[in-house]
Amino acid sequence: MARLPVYLRALNALADAGTATCSSEHLASVAGVNSAKLRKDLSHLGSYGTRGVGYDVEYLRYQIAREIGVTQDWPVVIVGIGNLGQALASFSGFRSRGFRVVALLDADPDRHDQVVAGVEVRPFDDLEGVVRDQGVAIGVIATPAVAAQDVADRMVGCGITSILNFAPAVLAVPKGVDVRKVDLSIELQILAYHQQRKAGLDSTTTAPTRKVGSA
Amino acid sequence: MARLPVYLRALNALADAGTATCSSEHLASVAGVNSAKLRKDLSHLGSYGTRGVGYDVEYLRYQIAREIGVTQDWPVVIVGIGNLGQALASFSGFRSRGFRVVALLDADPDRHDQVVAGVEVRPFDDLEGVVRDQGVAIGVIATPAVAAQDVADRMVGCGITSILNFAPAVLAVPKGVDVRKVDLSIELQILAYHQQRKAGLDSTTTAPTRKVGSA
DNA sequence: AGGAGTTTGTGAACGGGAGAACAAAACGAG
DNA sequence: CTCGTTTTGTTCTCCCGTTCACAAACTCCT
Numbered sequence: 001m002a003r004l005p006v007y008l009r010a011l012n013a014l015a016d017a018g019t020a021t022c023s024s025e026h027l028a029s030v031a032g033v034n035s036a037k038l039r040k041d042l043s044h045l046g047s048y049g050t051r052g053v054g055y056d057v058e059y060l061r062y063q064i065a066r067e068i069g070v071t072q073d074w075p076v077v078i079v080g081i082g083n084l085g086q087a088l089a090s091f092s093g094f095r096s097r098g099f100r101v102v103a104l105l106d107a108d109p110d111r112h113d114q115v116v117a118g119v120e121v122r123p124f125d126d127l128e129g130v131v132r133d134q135g136v137a138i139g140v141i142a143t144p145a146v147a148a149q150d151v152a153d154r155m156v157g158c159g160i161t162s163i164l165n166f167a168p169a170v171l172a173v174p175k176g177v178d179v180r181k182v183d184l185s186i187e188l189q190i191l192a193y194h195q196q197r198k199a200g201l202d203s204t205t206t207a208p209t210r211k212v213g214s215a
Numbered sequence: 216m217a218r219l220p221v222y223l224r225a226l227n228a229l230a231d232a233g234t235a236t237c238s239s240e241h242l243a244s245v246a247g248v249n250s251a252k253l254r255k256d257l258s259h260l261g262s263y264g265t266r267g268v269g270y271d272v273e274y275l276r277y278q279i280a281r282e283i284g285v286t287q288d289w290p291v292v293i294v295g296i297g298n299l300g301q302a303l304a305s306f307s308g309f310r311s312r313g314f315r316v317v318a319l320l321d322a323d324p325d326r327h328d329q330v331v332a333g334v335e336v337r338p339f340d341d342l343e344g345v346v347r348d349q350g351v352a353i354g355v356i357a358t359p360a361v362a363a364q365d366v367a368d369r370m371v372g373c374g375i376t377s378i379l380n381f382a383p384a385v386l387a388v389p390k391g392v393d394v395r396k397v398d399l400s401i402e403l404q405i406l407a408y409h410q411q412r413k414a415g416l417d418s419t420t421t422a423p424t425r426k427v428g429s430a
Numbered sequence: 431a432g433g434a435g436t437t438t439g440t441g442a443a444c445g446g447g448a449g450a451a452c453a454a455a456a457c458g459a460g
Numbered sequence: 461c462t463c464g465t466t467t468t469g470t471t472c473t474c475c476c477g478t479t480c481a482c483a484a485a486c487t488c489c490t
Contacts, residue, residue, distance in 0.1 A: 036478080084302045086302065170246065184397070195284065239468070265456065265467080457466080
């Protein structure tokens with residue numbers, strides 16, 4: 001499930017606060033979800049928790065971490081070291097959760113040999129070698145939209161089966177490859193949409209009259 | 216709907232390619248969705264499109280842009296000008312879609328007077344003034360997790376009603392305020408989860424035996 | 431030991447979104 | 461003008477996720 005990482009973070013917060021045991025109600029409020037949903041999610045991965053008592057924070061935390069897979073080390077390669085790629089490479093939240101950036105790749109020679117967050121930027125053509133040598137299974141695409149599909153194809157070609165895509169493009173990948181998309185401008189556009197519906201009940205009508213013809 | 220921006224981008228791509236008219240089938244394939252879903256979404260905001268012909272690309276593009284609200288100019292303020300904040304400030308996709316970064320704010324005095332993407336970094340306490348003077352309705356939080364709730368409270372306090380949160384924290388906001396969350400490490404964790412289930416069918420069993428007691 | 435109070439785990443109802451299928455409408459050919 | 465073809469708009473059904481509600485189970489107090 002996609003909520004497991006949220007629970008894990010909530011449990012980390014509780015552990016940092018010194019809480020040893022928590023009820024589903026408490027954990028659910030910290031994680032911002034319904035308590036029944038939380039219990040069903042947790043029960044779906046095993047019967048941790050004690051009736052009448054609750055969940056042992058430390059124990060449950062380990063179980064969820066193991067279920068997600070963050071107890072092991074995941075090598076990650078980032079392609080496209082522009083502004084966003086540099087920010088991602090420097091993001092501390094990756095390393096602290098079991099992800100290790102093993103290579104930064106960029107097609108632009110001007111960026112090569114530059115060092116970002118302690119890792120040297122290398123040519124994009126090093127992709128296959130890095131993936132093979134380091135056993136990389138997860139790739140991050142932070143290139144412009146036009147390059148995204150090519151990068152994805154190359155990634156898939158050398159065995160990467162999980163892709164996190166920040167480029168504003170729809171990627172076509174073979175079955176068995178997971179792609180998750182993060183599109184910054186789409187998020188803002190969704191906010192603008194709701195904002196307009198909140199503020200714009202007086203300006204433009206939302207039910208326009210039928211209009212025929214082309215622009 | 217959250218898919219409107221995707222359709223808009225697909226329409227832009229078609230317009231750039233010189234396409235004047237497209238069927239729901241074609242547009243759906245470019246946007247990566249089902250054609251029935253696309254038609255239902257579009258019909259939900261008015262009866263554009265001509266039976267037997269399809270949709271006029273330019274006309275539909277304008278209609279969707281107007282529906283989302285990207286035909287108008289949205290002033291945006293970014294709080295937290297670390298690695299991620301700088302990348303966001305430099306992101307060209309915002310300006311090209313009607314979003315204008317009017318202020319960069321950071322609580323750290325060491326970052327003040329620094330210029331990122333042509334905009335000067337100012338103290339966080341300037342928030343209220345900027346929001347009032349520029350009529351800001353959308354705020355972006357790119358601070359560490361511990362500061363996120365405080366920033367959100369201040370934003371809500373001075374009239375911001377849409378927040379895009381990059382901090383790994385659950386924000387509590389009053390009703391009427393929209394929050395969208397982008398959590399980079401959660402995205403990677405979800406990929407790791409699926410990756411583990413793909414590769415790990417031989418290593419650790421996913422149905423652990425019941426275990427009692429604390430760690 | 432026994433009962434009262436909590437809290438988990440789960441069965442059942444509810445709701446909404448997704449996809450298939452069909453009717454209405456526009457265009458073109460004869 | 462009429463008929464066949466194409467494509468939209470919409471209805472119907474199905475399925476999954478969410479939520480409520482309750483029984484089982486555990487702790488604590490007397």
